[in-house]
Amino acid sequence: MSKKCAVIFGANGISGIAMTKVLLASNEWGPIICVSRRPPQLEEAANDSRIHFVSIDMVQSSADDLASKLSAAGAAVAQHAFFYAYVEKQDFNELNDINNMLLEKALHALGLVSPKLKSFMLQTGSKYYGCHLGGAEMVQDYPWKEDAPRLCKRYFHYDQEDFLQTYATNKNWRYLITRPNVILGVSKGNYMNFAVSIALYASLQKNLKRDFIWPGNEIEYTTHFDHSTADNNSRFQLYISVNDKVPSGAYNIKDNDKTTFSELWPKIAEYFGLSIPDPHFKDEKAKHPKEQSTYCQMPLTKYAFENKEQWHEIAKKHNLDPSAYDYATWEFVDGVTGRTWPDYLSMEKARQYGWKEELDTIQSYYEVFDELKKMKIIPE
Template sequence: MSVSASSTTNVACVWGANGISGIGMIDTLIEQSYSEFSKIICISRRPMQINLTDDRIHFISIDVMEASVDDIVDELIKADGRTITHMFHYAYISKMDETEQDRVNKALLQKALDATAKIAGENVKCVSLQTGYKYYGVHKGPQHMAAQPFVEDAPRHEGVNFYYTQEDLIKEYAQKNKWNYTITRPNLIIGVSKGNFMNFAVSLAIYASVQKEKGEPLIFPGHELAWNIVLDHSSSLNNARFQLWAATNDHTANEIFNIHDGDKVQFRILWPKFEKYFGFAHHEQKFSENKMAPQLVLFEYMKQNRAIWDGVVQRHNLDQGSFDYATWMFSNFLLNVPYNTEGDLSKARKYGWTTTVDTADAYIQCFDRLKQMKVIP
């Protein structure tokens, strides 16, 4: 896929470049010709975690929360940041307390916007913000959730939600600086990274490798309700391609879109495909009479089996930090969601986005890449 080329070449700036979504966007930008994007400025707290070879990439390792706006601008000057035309914001810090989460994630975005305005000003064509289904209250449960399928103009739930703060902030800055903006809301993001907080595919792959090593079946760790519900998946590459498409088309300017793979995803459909990929015999899942009782508690189970995994790492000469790239608590939550989580794609379709992704294939592409990265055997 390529974007529509403008009369002058574009320059992208990706904030949160080491996360699943940031890597997805860098991969997508690398697909573009030099005449469409001549430079890709990448910003993250840690040095670049994944080996990406493209001479357009300029990587800035800086702690945005600790740095001043002027410190960030100084780094952007070295990357010729005044030429930035498109900003993509994925930086995220997880906090258990909602008020604290709101504060830090507002600060992250505000510094990114202030630095962008200071160095690039009127050169900026579009700022793109990724939020997600938490906007619709999915983390709070059905009593707080918007009606399904979720639509972009759904009313906000009561109380604090950092996505509300961020979306309001991006609109304010776009208006003040005469920029266009796009906001996208994906759900469960499937992609690769090293140490990203919401890293479900990595966790799943490591769990499967442990089961394989133990000679045990690929037991679905969650409960029966989670096995059967529809759970929207938003593959990182598909998200990024949509976000780039939306950010470079005038007719999608200043709009908000749900984005997911477009297929109906249930774990009961995915799981046999995972069994096949990792070489397991098919296992008939044995759920409890209590439909909300998990078959195993993943974060406890993986802690108990850490030594098994360490043996796999040694024998296959894998990345020593691989276990720490997984997010067991988050994965345990996802495997036990008891209610459907579905967003309406009608708006994206109406504006011309026709792509549908096979989510199972997206997982398999991730697993293949994790093997190349020596994260799993």
Template sequence: MSTAIVFGATGVSGIACLRALLQTPVSEYKSILAVSRRAPALDANDNRVKHVNVDLMGPVEIIADGLRKAGGADAAHVFFYSYIAKEEEEDLVETNRKLFSHSLEALAQVATKLQVLLLQTGYKYYGVHKGGEYLATYPFQESAPRHQGLNFYYVQEDMLKDAAKKGGYHWIVSRPNFILGESKGNFMSLAVTLGQYASLLKYLDKSLIFPGSSATYNLPYDFSTANHNAAHQLFLVKNEKAYDRAFNIHDGKPMRFSDLWPKVADYFGLSLDSPPAGDAPDPSKIGKEVVLLHSSAEFAQQNESAIDEYSKKHDLDPSASKYATWEFLDFATSRTWSDQGSLDAARSVGWTKDSDIWGQGFKPVFDAMREDKIIPRSA
């Protein structure tokens, strides 16, 4: 019987981890500490979950005190998902360095029985947010050389390895891509924004317009369903073969937007443009540039009044419009390079499971959004 600590417990990945932990018997985890500013909104009521309300950017002593009072001294496994978005790269690096540093220092003071700390990063490690010369060789391998320039994942992974060596525990890095999931009050997921985009188009009686070009529309991309990621991560922390290693995780095989878009159109009762992805870009731009033809961010901005109208008409969550990350949807659908990582490392330690990108990823998110009144239940 041990304790697990989940940092970033209200995010899409944090909630998925909590749900996975709650499926384990009490004999395995007697206590689960959910570290976040807000209490996580869980489907199940389980007295093993204890909310630790601390600000990870605040004093280390306060973080440590919160963990200590909640029983963090018995922690064997720690899962770290906390993240703060910043527009400027230097600010992004420094903010998330500080966030992780404070957490590691607090754990060093409290969690003296710690066995494994798992840090979730992602495919940005391979330069997918930059493209061109920054991209690693396909399929992305965990041992790929780091790209030039700043990347806060590099900073955090180095910090983790140093802290583990000093603290006498093991480290694991998990690298998913395009995480699909939904968490009440925290909706940083491509699927959530796509659901809002499709709902708005339906309300305005428009077709499901693809923001990018035909190049992006037909490229294969890895997706990582949050529940699948969490199951894999729990598998790793209990597997000695996985210790002190990094692992890609995705749903098993890539999906093209040309396969996804018709499914989304059918779910929301939308027609598709013909051609649905606009014109092909200049071949010299493929793999290097973003080709955005129909900005969803601009479309949402131009239709703010319509968003208010249909939100009131369908009695939606008044904060629903804040849950969309339009710029991320634009970027994800307009890059002219693919995201494909190898699962060889995960398979080598015994991970055999796959997940259905549509049936276990996008569709459940859309269903949950309807249930939570983020989007209308019907047209």
């Protein structure tokens, strides 16, 4: 029986690594074409002949350059593509432009060299619903469903989804868009991850003999907040890609339907041997923040700056990689923990097409923390 061929764009990121692992776990796949600037991090990938690595800087290279390298790697027989490539930029317009460009190059390149392609999966996210903004630019009807109106003035997720739909329709490919919320996972050299920042914060508090204070406010601590573990996302993305009965369109994906930080935070504290202060919310604004506002009782952006020297002393003492602290997503943690609204995705559409799996989010946190110890990012 001939094997299926997949192309993974952004193969060295958290999501790309997760998809590579899922494909390698099955004998049905090969070649698996991994596209990134750096060679695959996975030991499994380095020792598996099915991995065909395409080293390219997609920002600096043209679609023709990419097509040439994909062709050389065997993309003529590719049937499924998974797109996770992303470049972070602080300037809003630059963020939109560069990420739109990445997707357009990938699509044009595959259009040139992959005549057998059946599906193209694009991972966007719950920012589609305006969860990062709140207020008038956020969908207020819960849980968020895939056909919700676009309320943000502009965001590259919209541009990408529209371009993919048009391009894939013209090529007669199925296009699949998945929208996770906060993604849990780990990638060497990429510390832009909520769980990594929490691990660094917890480790620092432990070494300083301090309590594990929730950075944000009480509303966000107790309200519904979805997590989307990278491994679970990739298994779902593969499921809908190879299932021809799943139509083109957008699909939410999350771990389960009951997550709150008030449940997770004490368990994270227990993992690190930390205590939660009582009362947890001394600040009146943290107890009763204004609706549709953001407020943190202890912003980690400020905390990280104030404790930077202490962390580097700890890193030196335990022979840790000191760069993780400097690249952690402190602002993102503040943006999440300081919200005053739920992040709540509907899984109705995914369930309709047969996806039944659920995942215990705290176990995903534990697995990330364990891996960070092995990677010498946090102390044992």
